[in-house]
Amino acid sequence: MKRKVTLKQIAKELDVSVSTVSKALRNSKEISLDTRSKVQAFAKLYNYRPNNIALSLKNKRTKTIGVIIPEIVHHFFSKVISGIEKEANNRGYNVIIGLSNESFDKEVINIEMLANGSIDGFILSVAKETLLLQDYHHFYETINQGMPIVMFDRVVNEIACDKVVVDDKLGSKKAVAKLIDSGCENIALITTKDYVNVGKLRTQGYLEALEEHKITPKSSLIIKVEENKDKEIEIETLEKEISALLDKEKSIDGIFAVNELYAITAMKIAINKGYKIPENMSIVAFTDGVLSKHAIPSLSTISQHAVEMGEKSATMLIDKLEELVDEEKYQTEVINTTLIERDTTR
Amino acid sequence: MKRKVTLKQIAKELDVSVSTVSKALRNSKEISLDTRSKVQAFAKLYNYRPNNIALSLKNKRTKTIGVIIPEIVHHFFSKVISGIEKEANNRGYNVIIGLSNESFDKEVINIEMLANGSIDGFILSVAKETLLLQDYHHFYETINQGMPIVMFDRVVNEIACDKVVVDDKLGSKKAVAKLIDSGCENIALITTKDYVNVGKLRTQGYLEALEEHKITPKSSLIIKVEENKDKEIEIETLEKEISALLDKEKSIDGIFAVNELYAITAMKIAINKGYKIPENMSIVAFTDGVLSKHAIPSLSTISQHAVEMGEKSATMLIDKLEELVDEEKYQTEVINTTLIERDTTR
DNA sequence: TGGTACTACGCAAACGTTTTCGTGTTGAAA
DNA sequence: TTTCAACACGAAAACGTTTGCGTAGTACCA
CATH class of the missing domain: 3.40.50.2300 (Response regulator)
Known part of the structure; x- marks a missing residue:
């Protein structure tokens, strides 16, 4: 069982420094063509892949989106997730899921678990219990820490964040x-x-x-x-x-x-x-x-149009994360509904 | 907007060293009671939470499970996920989801994205295309790198890993x-x-x-x-x-x-x-x-009993991650089926 | 006064990256 | 022979933690 290979190991093996290896792999012209190809060949051989965690720590971004929904065994929500996942993956993001089971406490815990660096932003649909209690401190705190939130379907109007709703x-x-x-x-x-x-x-x-x-x-x-x-x-x-x-x-x-x-x-x-x-x-x-x-x-x-809701939510969140859009401006996107006529209407 | 507070900031503010802060927060008796309470009060005030990414890097474990399923808009799979999520959360783990859409390529990409440090282990159900192609190199590579896999429902018999199947x-x-x-x-x-x-x-x-x-x-x-x-x-x-x-x-x-x-x-x-x-x-x-x-x-x-399958899968994976069970020993758990008699049978 | 033994803290390494800056070597020009 | 640029690389810092170890400072004892 060969463990994951790191820059350091490659460096030692080839008797160069870690920085040389890093630069060689990124094809920096600072490094001689000779060394570059040697390093790249070695890396390929040992199937080197940069460690995501280290990158996240360094870059201060995880390229991961946190999604919190009331339940997953529910056609609507799973459709939304598939939309989110599709758009997120297209743009190089992962999706991490938390379930609130409609419970306020579980919602809070999930948000706190994820908000400590694990993710770059949230997409969520508010738990019924939270709506009932009208206690939104966890949302405010998250937003205050500079972590963007996109709410979909079950949103809280008074919170300043992006929203995607159905009419x-x-x-x-x-x-x-x-x-x-x-x-x-x-x-x-x-x-x-x-x-x-x-x-x-x-x-x-x-x-x-x-x-x-x-x-x-x-x-x-x-x-x-x-x-x-x-x-x-x-x-x-x-x-x-x-x-x-x-x-x-x-x-x-x-x-x-x-x-x-x-x-x-x-x-x-x-x-x-x-x-x-x-x-x-x-x-x-x-x-x-x-x-x-x-x-x-x-x-x-x-x-x-649940899939579309998911896609739109992911788009809005990622646009904000990548600063393609004004940080302070919040939008509410309204998704159209369609009447599907089947056999219970004339 | 106050950004997340770090140990370093607390240290600077209180004019002590980072290590002192860290130890104080973990209530080490190495630090005087006086300093301890001062630090703890400050941390509480600023709502300090350790950065997960930094911890993951240091501990070489993320406390996150990767789940890859063929599709999520599917009652069976979403039930399994809810089982996984439940057990994982109970034991302090997060769940990160990848969808293969029954495609071999997407399965490979998802595994590669997650296998580079983002997660500690996989729970997955194999895509149909993969079963058809019978190309399992991505599973072998993952296992070879020391990352445990639990397969459920759609498993590959010839791969040595834990499995959860239905009879x-x-x-x-x-x-x-x-x-x-x-x-x-x-x-x-x-x-x-x-x-x-x-x-x-x-x-x-x-x-x-x-x-x-x-x-x-x-x-x-x-x-x-x-x-x-x-x-x-x-x-x-x-x-x-x-x-x-x-x-x-x-x-x-x-x-x-x-x-x-x-x-x-x-x-x-x-x-x-x-x-x-x-x-x-x-x-x-x-x-x-x-x-x-x-x-x-x-x-x-x-x-x-999809929920049970999910729970069992998570249990097996986490037991292995936490070395509660022999690393080299692979089990196949068979989940019982039940006949539910409703109105289409006499 | 000198030695010992705590107490209470700081330093530094480590996790795996990327990147800035510094430096030794070479070759060529003056 | 001296000077300088270009080249090729290494050292170190940074991201935020934890932890082993070193060490000032103090107090106590002989």
């Missing part, structure tokens, strides 16, 4: 408009409690779409789901609520859900109750993922 | 046995071409299960899917094959598919053709994911 309101309007245009008159909404920012915005979009089409919203058609760490329980509760809603409000002919799972759950219940989809019940979900695509019938959705 | 054959046997026990007599198999190792093993399990139950396998009931970078095309082709199969072999009353997507595709077609599931057509898939859980009807599957 939740407009996306929802598109979805609801589609339902109305295809003839739905009583559209139910399945959303989350208001403290989840995206839930709130999507609800607003729903309301605005109705108003623009001269339909007065009825709060009796809206279900606000209480999120639960245990998704099983959350969904079970939701099932009961949907079932009750459909029993009570017989006129419902359309459902807009703020995520795939809620939509699928609703669809399952509607089918059980004998509704024909999309003939007398249309469904659209926010967030496009595998579930929607492969559901039977396949679900019409609002796609958030 | 594909046994899992498949369980699935097929379930179908037979519930009364199926003509069970179709949807699998991949044989060069994908897991496809091959799962096919073997299917065959063995049939034989053990005195059923002679019929090759006319087996579809071997040619994988395609473009999943859309792959699935479209598959749809035609399944449709043709069901038209030709009317006696089929059970389907075993080597992954969720194949199973869902088959189910969709069967439903369209008027089969009642599970009354006159049962389906089981290998690999448990969101699709199976939320399909309508929900799909019975063989769960691979």
